[in-house]
Amino acid sequence: MNLVELHNITYSYPRTAQPALRDLSLAIPQGQFCTVVGVNGAGKSTLCYLLAGFVPHFYHGELTGTAQVAGHDVAQTPLAEMAADVGLVFANPFNQITGARFSVREEVAFGLENMGIPRAEMLARTEEMLALTGLSDLAERSPYALSGGQQQRLAIASVLVMRPRLLVLDEPTSQLDPAGTQEIFALLAKLVRRGETAVVLVSHELEWIGQHADRVVVLDDGRILADGPPRAILASEMLPIPGTRYTQAARRARAEGLAPAQGELPVTLREAVAFFRQA
Amino acid sequence: MERIKKDFTTLTLVMIPVAIAINVAVGQLVILLKLPLYLDSIGTVLVGLLAGPWAGAITGTISNLVWSITGLFPQAWAWAHVAAIIGIFAGLFGRFFKRTPWLWFAGGLATGITAALLSAPVSAYIYGGVTGTGQDFIVGLFRATGASIIESTLGQGIVSDPLDKFVTFLLVFLVVLGLPRRFLLRFPRSENVT
Amino acid sequence: MSSFTLYQPRDSGLHRLHPLTKLTLTLCGVATAVVLPGFWPNYLLFALFLLPLAAWGQIVCPLLRAVWPIWWPFVLSLFLVQGLFWPGGTPIVTLGPLSFKQEGVLFATAMAGRILVLIGSFLLLSLATRPDALMNALTARGLSHKLAYIILAAIQIVPRFQAKAETITAAQQSRGLETQGNLLRRARALLPLLGPLILSSLMDVEERAIALEARGFGRRTLRTSLILLSEQPWEKGVRALLLLATAVLILARTVLALR
Known part of the structure; x- marks a missing residue:
């Protein structure tokens, strides 16, 4: 059974005329690293909220179709139960700090406290997660005294420590500076290599996606426009996304007659080097 | 009971500390501008209006307890019940907000008078008639006319509180009009304001 | 900070x-x-x-x-x-x-x-x-974890707001807003300062609620705690004694006043 099974999902926020998701079907197997791209307003955030249960349980509105995530029927499962199996991280690092705890370590443990995990296990899991996210040295600090990138790593640690079967990240670097963005993608690469958790990542960082993702889903106007391995999608000519800068450069070179008109366009840096060497 | 449970959504719970922070920050802004007002219950009134009287009461009470526990304003605990009443009144008068705004503003005056009546005994019997602020000047004026301590603190309250709460209710009115409708609909008492 | x-x-x-x-x-x-x-x-x-x-x-x-x-x-x-x-x-x-x-x-x-x-x-x-140790002790004695959250979050958010208020004041002053001068002028400065402060903070509330729910805040299970509070064996006695002495004092004072 797939970890995520969405069938014919149509969803509208309350008092809106246009649905945010239209007849959307999507299946994600265990452990897959799936990325979602698309223009603003394409329904990416709504999809994230649906996977974590905030659509429909927090936003209400009208949901049709069936959504199974980590064995739960999303429409029937209270948020509190979804939280144990689906972790959600979003763009603003500051708003994800609960404010209920005074140190980084306690902030990470907060979710486990709510789940009633025994203290010894809680300590072990918290330390493990602090080490994984590189926050061990900052464990005694106030969460508010961290940089944006550190706060975002803290947000990831705080949901991962609950051992979700699916981690959903909605543009986790869009409000970070380049250094913070680097930190998050390095951490994500590490997570994906561990392969313990399925990840759904919404991001505009196409180069990175091209290198690391198993799969790219293109959303447009609430529908899935394309779905496949990064190479096929990111080098495609038909999509409302520009492709990576390597693809763009190769495309331009081809148009100017500087490269052979046949063959696959490069997506990653290494492919680009090979492509231009050929040319 | 059902209604109270509906009022205390996670959104309400999250809004309360934000409202308390608004109370403190606006209170300090007013001191910075040297205005003869407090305006340190704007957040409380906002919660009362958007999440009902009991959420308002909790906001007021905890606002004052937090000031005491943190040592920023240790004397505040004694007026916690006044802060609670302000939240309750905002919640009760909230129903007039949209259709008969003048009753909402009248609610501000009523809140001020009630706050004055409730806070006067505290300053009179616990703090010897003073609060350690510029308002004590007015208490002194009343004392100079031969009024008793409780009469003087009551007089000071009646002079300051209704105006302060009227302006508070007015400012909340203006702020809420500036909030997007989509956002207001998320609150448990959205029927008050949309 | x-x-x-x-x-x-x-x-x-x-x-x-x-x-x-x-x-x-x-x-x-x-x-x-x-x-x-x-x-x-x-x-x-x-x-x-x-x-x-x-x-x-x-x-x-x-x-x-x-x-x-x-x-x-x-x-x-x-x-x-x-x-x-x-x-x-x-x-x-x-x-x-x-x-x-x-x-x-x-x-x-x-x-x-x-x-x-x-x-x-x-x-x-x-x-x-x-404050977090105090709240922890109180929740262990039955205080609602929601109330404890409100108190601790307020304590941590307030300084952020004071900073925000200062930033907004500086920004508005640089755009020519007058915060000095006579009473009317100062009063007129209030809304341009207050509006942005309250609006921006209220708009954050929704995301903060989602973050809290995503951490299982709404669960009804029994909660555990990372903070471990220690207590000397004699502390219970001291507390009882203090409360008793205070009660006696209040009683004595009331009796004296009634006489």
């Missing part, structure tokens, strides 16, 4: 006390201050009870530094309002048309003593107790 709490970490016996014991000390101090009659008792209470406790906690200087700026406006007001304007009363010092009255000065001195203990009791608690 500025912090909203006054907490001073020390390795002291007072700091190691269970938060509930310190809270009991504070509440008993407050109740005692209000019922103690007369001129001297509250000053004695401060000198013989609060100061030694502060010495035990190695926080005498921080305590005095924290008490002073809150206490002296009260003292000033008390002496001016009650000293100068006590109706009737025996003049002792005359300044032009005004004079300090004996009854007023005595009243002001007694009240100043009470306020000293009221302020000092709470400040002793805030200087020697982490």
